[in-house]
Amino acid sequence: MENNEYQYTESPFNVSRRQFITIGGIVVALLALPVVWVKYLATSRNDYILARTKGLYRDDEKAKIRVSHANPAVAQYYKDFGGKPLGGLSEELLHTKYINRTKGLS
Amino acid sequence: MSRAVKTYQRGEIPGVIAINSSLCKGCDACKRHCPTGAIQGMFGAVHSIDVDRCLNCAQCLINCPFGAPYETSDAVDGVIAKLKDRSFTVAGIIAPAVRVAIGEDFGMPVGSLVTGKLYGAMKKAGFEILDNNFTADLTIMEEGSEFIQRARHAVFGEQGEHGAEIGPLPQFTSCCPAWVRFVETQYPALIPNLSSAKSPQQMAGAVAKTYGTKVWGKEANKIYTVGIMPCTAKKWEASRPEFKSAYEYHKHKGNTGTGTPYLDVDVVLTTRDLSRLFKKLNINLATEKEADGGTLLSEYTGAGTIFGNTGGVMEAALRTAYAVLTGEELKPLEFKKVRGLKGVKSAAVTLKDSKYNKEVTVQVAVVHGLAENIAPVVDEVLAGRSPYHFIEVMNCPGGCINGGGQPIQGGGSSWLGAVLPWFAWK
16 A cells, blocks of 8 residues: 555653653753853952952051051152152152043044 | 044054954953943954053953963063162052052962062062052042042132142042043043042152162162053053153252163053063962061051052042041041942942041941943033042952953853843842
């Protein structure tokens, strides 16, 4: 009979309910991995900034003197040489003026 | 002059950062880190930098996954030559953020504080130590006094000595060269608000070649000053032609040894450059003996060292301003509200001005990461409705410790900016 050539038997591939749940679970877990990874990257990408920040705060905490106006070297600089903050020599050496750089554009 | 150097003065380095076109993949990662949109080129095409918009901050450089951006100026060999020339005193101006980062280049854990080893290694290489933290303390004295003067002028109508002009509030900090360039190229109306105090690096250069001649017993033109910075914009800052104040000072005094004009800071090395210099001289920082600075130019306080963190300049300034205004020390000294990685941090301090015997409330703000956080703050100031009196601005996210001259630690996460919006529910 002609029709036999086109007869089709379904492949005997059977998945039980349990197996289906197992496979589904693995697929969901694999899909979730990149999400977990990205989240980890997002939370840890500032770690090196925080570690360096901590380093400087540690330097502050272990310093004997922790305020600028009590730095004896600064006091000596002003006494020997600089005069006083905002004084004549300070204006000359320690202050500056800024430039409007938008003029070159247009 | 060519179009490329419109926003640069004669003598300045016209753009510290460029992109190597053979390494650039056109992935656009750098564009998300650029504070001014200076990077040109379509997605997929080779990118280039518009030097007139560029602030020279190198955030693109430390975040590029392919290492395409590079620095156009490299002074390592020049500095080694000066170190070998015994007729020069080479002063290394060490910024605060360098001491918590350079260890990374020698296999030490991230964030290791290596001040003593760094001093030791630098002395071995032939440097004299000028700790930038010393001039950070000097900056606080100048900038803090300036703030008190501006505040008293605004609140009590106090006049300057000899009728000197007093700037408006809010006062912006001026330590960050990228921020200064941002104001100069995009918001010139805010120039009067910038503190007139030089950055610690430029103060260090001026002090080294004036007061330093007494400390080291050398003529000013035999003192070679090297900024050692976590920052590429400092290379540009040092090349600004107006920063020859030590030369002007000696010329004015008629001192000998002036000769040809010289800059206050001759040359700048980044943290990465210094690591390279040590490696060329076979110095291993990790195994180096600890040393101390030697002269008074390396004595610093805790307030000077936190300049490298976002909020640090503000915290240091508040500690001193509080003591000057009230006559008492701030207790506790830690000012936690200006710490941390929030984009814009603000705080209020109520204190009694002992000179006028009146209570005043000082409103301060701290901004870092210009790309994302500066626009609203600047707009408020321009509209005249800013609640703040004193605003610290640092270009790089986290402050100088994450500067463009630091060891590269991105961890290859620069593409996250594009992906994170997909996970917006987190």
